[in-house]
Amino acid sequence: xxxxxxxxxxxxxxxxxxxxxxxxxxxxxxxxxxxxxxxxxxxxxxxxxxxxxxxxxxxxxxxxxxxxxxxxxxxxxxxxxxxxxxxxxxxxxxxxxxxxxxxxxxxxxxxxxxxxxxxxxxxxxxxxxxxxxxxxxxxxxxxxxxxx
Amino acid sequence: xxxxxxxxxxxxxxxxxxxxxxxxxxxxxxxxxxxxxxxxxxxxxxxxxxxxxxxxxxxxxxxxxxxxxxxxxxxxxxxxxxxxxxxxxxxxxxxxxxxxxxxxxxxxxxxxxxx
Numbered sequence: 437x438x439x440x441x442x443x444x445x446x447x448x449x450x451x452x453x454x455x456x457x458x459x460x461x462x463x464x465x466x467x468x469x470x471x472x473x474x475x476x477x478x479x480x481x482x483x484x485x486x487x488x489x490x491x492x493x494x495x496x497x498x499x500x501x502x503x504x505x506x507x508x509x510x511x512x513x514x515x516x517x518x519x520x521x522x523x524x525x526x527x528x529x530x531x532x533x534x535x536x537x538x539x540x541x542x543x544x545x546x547x548x549x550x551x552x553x554x555x556x557x558x559x560x561x562x563x564x565x566x567x568x569x570x571x572x573x574x575x576x577x578x579x580x581x582x583x584x
Numbered sequence: 585x586x587x588x589x590x591x592x593x594x595x596x597x598x599x600x601x602x603x604x605x606x607x608x609x610x611x612x613x614x615x616x617x618x619x620x621x622x623x624x625x626x627x628x629x630x631x632x633x634x635x636x637x638x639x640x641x642x643x644x645x646x647x648x649x650x651x652x653x654x655x656x657x658x659x660x661x662x663x664x665x666x667x668x669x670x671x672x673x674x675x676x677x678x679x680x681x682x683x684x685x686x687x688x689x690x691x692x693x694x695x696x697x698x699x
Binding site (some may be wrong): 447449468 | 686
């Protein structure tokens, strides 16, 4: 099956690849920024078994009503400090998140977050068969339509 | 699945086909009849009509009943939920890495303070 429902987010940080890799794989770091907004993820609610096949789980607690949502993923590839891949088997189609760390020199690192099989695309068989484009390109396409 | 998600599925399904995306692009320039829409494609009017039905069901286009030719027009507002879903997903990652930057600068100032 072709890769569908792709999503890419690029960011440059002022830190080494090693530190960024550790931030994304150590519960005490993750608890400081994992979020998302309006939720809290405590380090005690984060499970990291950093090896291919190992578990990556985060319990996110809604700040407003205390309700919980658990992201359940399994590491697919763990290569400090270049590459980190996990898959969420519970999400239809198995959403896969790949994070790559590229040394730009002068203490800067580019972090690229690439996701495939983003679930909204998998909502219907037609979408599964045909939407072989990235969400970013789709967003750009929609905005060109709206701009006319 | 909620109604909002169902609508979103219809939107993405309708957009899954390159011919339908081309039709929408053409309609972004203004109303057009089935005959006009069929022209750029090596497709029968019947085939185009099928595509139009999918787009109409998703609410991405509407067809006026006033004229015999029933021209189609784009309903740009219907694209908003799909665009919003994507921008929310983007925002989640942006916020996450914003907080990571903040965390990094705190680590850095702790290190400097400890020297």
